[in-house]
Amino acid sequence: MVSLLFSLGAASLATRVSAAATSGDFNILSFNVAGLPAILNDNAVPGDKATNAGIIGDLFTEYVYDVINVQEDFAFHAYIYATDDHPYRTATSGTAAIGSGLNTISNFDWIDFTRVKWDDCSDASGADCLTPKGFTFMRVIVSEGVCVDFYNVHADAGIEDADEIARASNLQQLADYIDTWSIGNSVIVFGDTNSRYTRPLDKITVFQTQNSLTDAFVELERGGVNPTVETICDNPSLINTCETVDKVLYRGSKQLTLTGTHFSYESSKFLQSDGSILSDHNPISVNFTWAVSNSLRQSGFWGGPHGAWFNDIQSIPSSPKTSVIKFSGGSRLDSVAVTLTSGATFTHGGTGGTATSLTLGSAEYWTSAKLCQAQYNSQTRNFYILATTSTGRTLASGTATSDCTTFTAPTGYQIVGYMGQDGDEIDQLAFIYAPL
Numbered sequence: 001m002v003s004l005l006f007s008l009g010a011a012s013l014a015t016r017v018s019a020a021a022t023s024g025d026f027n028i029l030s031f032n033v034a035g036l037p038a039i040l041n042d043n044a045v046p047g048d049k050a051t052n053a054g055i056i057g058d059l060f061t062e063y064v065y066d067v068i069n070v071q072e073d074f075a076f077h078a079y080i081y082a083t084d085d086h087p088y089r090t091a092t093s094g095t096a097a098i099g100s101g102l103n104t105i106s107n108f109d110w111i112d113f114t115r116v117k118w119d120d121c122s123d124a125s126g127a128d129c130l131t132p133k134g135f136t137f138m139r140v141i142v143s144e145g146v147c148v149d150f151y152n153v154h155a156d157a158g159i160e161d162a163d164e165i166a167r168a169s170n171l172q173q174l175a176d177y178i179d180t181w182s183i184g185n186s187v188i189v190f191g192d193t194n195s196r197y198t199r200p201l202d203k204i205t206v207f208q209t210q211n212s213l214t215d216a217f218v219e220l221e222r223g224g225v226n227p228t229v230e231t232i233c234d235n236p237s238l239i240n241t242c243e244t245v246d247k248v249l250y251r252g253s254k255q256l257t258l259t260g261t262h263f264s265y266e267s268s269k270f271l272q273s274d275g276s277i278l279s280d281h282n283p284i285s286v287n288f289t290w291a292v293s294n295s296l297r298q299s300g301f302w303g304g305p306h307g308a309w310f311n312d313i314q315s316i317p318s319s320p321k322t323s324v325i326k327f328s329g330g331s332r333l334d335s336v337a338v339t340l341t342s343g344a345t346f347t348h349g350g351t352g353g354t355a356t357s358l359t360l361g362s363a364e365y366w367t368s369a370k371l372c373q374a375q376y377n378s379q380t381r382n383f384y385i386l387a388t389t390s391t392g393r394t395l396a397s398g399t400a401t402s403d404c405t406t407f408t409a410p411t412g413y414q415i416v417g418y419m420g421q422d423g424d425e426i427d428q429l430a431f432i433y434a435p436l
């Protein structure tokens, strides 16, 4: 299902480089699995909920979706995981009243998984405040140096005014989080928004206007025009043009083109043997293609998911070249900086440590960086960096550990900036590459 294309220049056959994929595709599924205890809500789904959950897990395995976000995965979670066989899956946050019902099932590994509870809820209709609903965040590693920020969401339900006000607050909270934690990154939000474009009080358009996300349904089934007249989908839905509250929204980034190629209600695949539905929601699927940019790329990450997110990629000028590399360190890595020939300087981390710097020649490029991590106060952060240039000169800072990795710019590329998470030291770090 995951296909990867490799572009290998003639030079790379001679000079050993790791051949990172430069384009590929994947697909996703969003499914509200109606897993509240039957005594709270039978969801008007025939049959036994535990049996149905086992069938859902079986179908996740059979159709091998690359990343699946489920909502209302409460009382029958174990039955889904018993029959699903994806390699990466979130640990449940608990059943109804304890957990959010949000889980992710994936063919790809991820970093930085976070669960966030909504600030507001409304019991005007339904019992949304019964359980701590919210959203989850994870940075999915689709391929080497290909990262996409995935959000799973379950917003407040109901159509009383108080419900819509709570839901608008939920959607705004998520939009603001994306603005802070996904600066410069590709994003896919998919889940149960409980919203329709025909419910203006919800302000679901916040993702389009504030975060520059594209709704895959609107793009691929509605000619790019948000619905203005309510359409209700059958379940199972045999058409893809009706609007449901379950949504997929996405954007690419300067380093990665992301394109939605196919939207569908997968309802006919998710049925009991007698043809009955398995959930009161239609599952929705979107196929994506991706391609790394030729002008800016990124490395993988090293270190731990602590501190604030930063990303230089938005500020890197055209035709960048590093002129000065500057680090500060001591027992750990306090800060990293880079000055480009344009004069732009990017600095991250704190003010401690001993400063050291290296000024590059006009034909000298920063081509690789070794990072070492370890734990400090029970949290992983970067302890050491070693930069190497195209002429073999080096600059090191901090204290090496036994847990290290080296990121090398692709052939014909150099390091020109950073992304990651920092506080008064460098918790997590990745490098931005640009052509020589």
Ligand SMILES: *[C@@H]1O[C@H](CO)[C@@H](O)[C@H](O)[C@H]1NC(C)=O
Binding pocket: 001, 002, 026, 027, 261, 262, 287
């Ligand atoms: C979407 O992706 C799935 C899984 O790779 C594939 O089976 C299906 O043919 C794709 N659909 C389209 C229309 O590309």
